Amino acid sequence: MMRAIVLLHRWLGIAFCLLFAMWFATGIVMHFVPFPSLTEAERFAGLVPLDRAETRIAVADAVAASGIADATRVRLIQRSDGPVYVVSGPSRAGAIRASDGGDASVASSDVALAIARDHARSRGLDTAGAAIVARSDYDQWSVPNGFDRHRPLFRVALGDAGGTEVYVSSLTGEIVLDTTRSERGWNLVGSVLHWIYPTVLRSNWSLWDRVVWTLSLLALIAALLGAVLGLARIKLRGDLIGSPYRGWHALHHLVGLAATVFVLTWIFSGWLSMDHGRLFSRGQLTSAESSVMNASPNWTAVPSFDWQPVSPSAREIEWFAFNGNLYRRDRTGLAAQTLIKAGDAPRDGPTGSLGVHEVQGLTAHLAASCGAPSVLADNDNYPAQSIVPGVPVYRSYCGDLWLDIDGADGNLLQRLDSSRRAYRWFYGALHTLDFPVLLTHPRLRDALIVGLCALGLMFSITGIAIGWRRLRS
Secondary structure (H helix, E strand, C coil), X not given: CHHHHHHHHHHHHHHHHHHHHHHHHHHHHHXXXXXXXXXXXXXXXXXXXXXXXXXXXXXXXXXXXHCCCCCCEEEEEEECCEEEEEEECCCCEEEEECCCCCECXXXXXXXXXXXXXXXXXXXXXXXXXXXXEEEECCCCCCCCXXXXXXXXXXXXXXXXXXXXXXXXXXXXXXXXXXXXHHHHHHHHCCHHHHCCCXXXXXXXXXXXXXXXXXXXXXXXXXXXXXXXXXXXXXXXXXXXXECCCCHHHHHHHHHHHHHHHHHHHHHHHHHHCCCCCCCCCCCCCCXXXXXXXCCCCCHHHCHHHHXXXXXXXXXXEEEEEECCEEXXXXXXXXXEEEEEECCCCCECHHHCXXXXXXXXXXXXXXXXXXXXXXXXXXXXXXXXXXXXXXXXXXXXXXXXXXXXXXXXXXXXXXXXXXXXXXXXXXXXXXXHCCCHHHHCCHHHHHHHHHHHHHHHHHHHHHHHHHHHHHHHC
């Protein structure tokens, strides 16, 4: 039995030692430089005040013109070519010109370039050298599935000192992603390597999922076998732990013993990052819950309060249904909005949000035995943040099921059953060390992550040395 364990560990170790070293090294990079994305602050900063004088089409007419029968939300934004309604359903989105109800999707490179320039200027970025680089479905930074409803994308290089590139949706004309030269460079030696994320593989999600899940499982088996051997081969020398090996083997054994707990928990939790419903729930709505949460409203009711005065500084207006009622929210700042329920007075400022009773009314239809929602604390063990800073997130406890609702726009942020709550600890906490006590001490957390990953890297290097010697012999 022990002989079989030795052989399996040896050859799995030789096969995966470089992968282990890469994962530990790139993990350090990823902690400080995440994968490129367009933050809500960046997106909102790129919006300009709405020109309501050009808005002649009613919301209901825009929904009808879009052809999206299951539309759940409509937003009015100002583009360089005029105000546009962005109509969204559960699976797709489209854009309609607010001036005449025509199709506002972007087919022209000139229009995409103008949109990108307006966005960049609003954010204070230099656009003198802006130019279209490509129009494509996928590239290295736009492979995540969240961009599927916007493909193909126009990629625009701004030509600024930071090497900023922005991506324009061909379906809605919105900016959906930005990257900088620094982000791209660090991520090539960070996330792209760590996630085994080359475009040719990641663009086929199911293939990428199977490949990385399998590799991670084999790496976990190699680490488990090594832990068994390492513990079995401990040689006590008085009160000290020693090793029967010499040279690189001894160093591999002793460093491995010191790093055993971290290596096993980190590789295990890394494997769980690819779980995708295999062992734990995915936190997704059931079909019955989705029919409640994503019920398409009666858009013909919108005109009854569509034309109320709008602040001249409003940069975005959104209409959405929540628990059978229609709402409009006017975004006047990143942390300020006015929320209007049909037939009610506007709710202004940071308090312009849904109330406890409104949230309770919805969750009662989503699940049974839901208690009164409570406002989520900043230091909660299962954190969730509103899209609008300062607006509360409400948690409803429905027996074993917890539901987190954003008070700003009524979106469901988290669906936490017991399986999903366990996943938060087995994956999130073990892999990123986002324990609440460490989140309140970010420098200590940084030091632990760097130190532990460096220890894992050192351990991997000893394995590389041993494997190289074995292959040469």
